[in-house]
Amino acid sequence: MAERCSAPSDGDGDDTNAQRAKRRRAAPNPSTQAIDAADLRLLESLFARDVDSVPSDDDTPRMELRDFRFLARGHKGVVYVANYSCAGRTGRVAIKVCRGGGARQEERWLRRCNELGIGASLVSYEWKDCVAMEYVEGPSIGEALDGAVPPGVLFKALRDLLGQCARLDQQGIDKREMNRCQKHVIVSREGRSTLLDFERCQESAKPSNVTGLAQYLTQAWAVGKLRGAGASVDVDAVRAACKSHKKAPSPKTVAAVERALGIKAAPWRSETDPATGRTVFTNGLERRDTWPRPPPSPPQTATSPAGRRRWLRPPEHGAG
Template sequence: MASIKAGFETARKELEKEGKVEYYARGQRSVVYTCTYKGRKSIAKVEKKESNAKFRLENEAKWLKALNKKGIGPELYACGTGYIVCEFIKGKRIAEWLSSAKAGPIKKALLGIFSQCRVMDKMLVTKEEMHRPLKHIILFGGKPRMIDFERCHSTEKPQNVTQFCQFLMSRDIHPILEGKGIKFSNEKLIALLRQYRETPDEKAFLKLVSLLRLQ
């Protein structure tokens, strides 16, 4: 693979030696291609030239290197100026998966997501977009994987756990969970969230998990 200083066009020539590099999707700040990297199906995210948010992919690469050590995010394979190459995460987006899954697998998956959020909170990093992660959490075989860490940043007051709780309380998701028999009081959850914000320790976190009956 091309060196860290090389741009995507140089890296693309290397990727094309293994297989096709094909357009996959377009986001606000990048264009995504599917490719093969060392025999593994991968994606290449390339910064849009017209994007006003520069260095987002460099930021994502930095955080993936740190979070991969904790088992979070797609595995980072390579990166360079304005691009990253990482693991292709297949599966269903979280809202679609919740609608079709049963209560047992849902509880297990939600606990997995909360565990990842808790790890990031302890690292003093906020992923952002966890209050509405419709495109940012993929499930395959019941296992949740987070993607897209372009906006990830350090903070003294991380919000991963609290934002994900907001998602579960939302008008779109709360009824789905209730329909699966996963019932909880928004008011009680909000009260526990206040405690967690004030003292984000393990005791406060476990109270949230207990209210949601995920263990």
């Protein structure tokens, strides 16, 4: 599927490919605001007729999809959102239409990362060009740094993200995009980070997920955003902690990165608010009127065996 682009203006003959691509991204493109006709035919044929025509050999409830809408366009595919209904439940799922075999790669790594409690839950992988997964709603990590969420939620999301990156490092999985992850992480209102786009993952003896994220967060603009939110970022200390983590990854080195970024929370304690005289609870980064609840349990994953042309169950968290 080719993107529609405007004809070059006078004097564009000597432009580089990067300059032309930058100009196309900056220019409004009405075609990206609606679902592409070819993709719509593909989705309707796969998710409407085929789902109803596939015989069922068990009592697994079927998922019906409708109202496909454009969500985002990437380098290798397009993401759409659809409403689903299954066994009396309704919600939304994200459907990624990939190119060049990317769906199989996405499914493979998303399935593996789901086992680690990482990423949007895989709902179904049934056809070579499409992957359906939990629809995660919320601002991206870049928008969160720009102030889309309160500082306490931002710091909690960054700690959660560092923990996920550490688990990927431990398993020898390199996501390869953490140093430019501004659009590949969604932040929830509860401070949970959800990683997206796994088709570029690869096995690595020296994965760089924690160090890549630290590199992203120590850019000048990101340091300014973090300090503006109240974090005491020490760039030199972050680099030293990342160097230690690269040599011998451990929970201690990850905690050192958190401390250097100024996002590591202290234990919760009670104190008296001088303005109101009421008892509040703080961990040095945020204050609450009630004692914080324990963290939620890891999400359950919904997966489908490769090659099975049927839906499994709707996502556990995908309502949005």
